[in-house]
Amino acid sequence: MRALIAGMGAEAVIPSNRTRKIIIPHDAGLYKHRNRIERCFNRLKHFRRFATRYDRRTVHFTGFVHLAAALIWLP
Known part of the structure; x- marks a missing residue:
């Protein structure tokens, strides 16, 4: 897995087992x-x-994502 990630030019941030x-x-x-x-x-x-x-259009889906994120982080 780490070799695949390195092959894509990314850095693995997976901690190893203790x-x-x-x-x-x-x-x-x-x-x-x-x-x-x-x-x-x-x-x-x-x-x-x-x-x-459920939303077919990206605009509607993105709008719901923003609304749900705001609901999650409300105190």
Whole structure:
């Protein structure tokens, strides 16, 4: 997996298993940012309209994504 990512010219931010004999270094800051984005998508998937993509037009879908993101982050 790491070779495939490197072949695309990207950097892998996958932390290695703690029990691994040879620890593979990763950028903790990038992993934290990636994790936050992944958690945001998982929260958005709770909205059925987002998960199944009912909207045919990109404009309507994008508008709903903005609305759902605002609803998620409201206190």
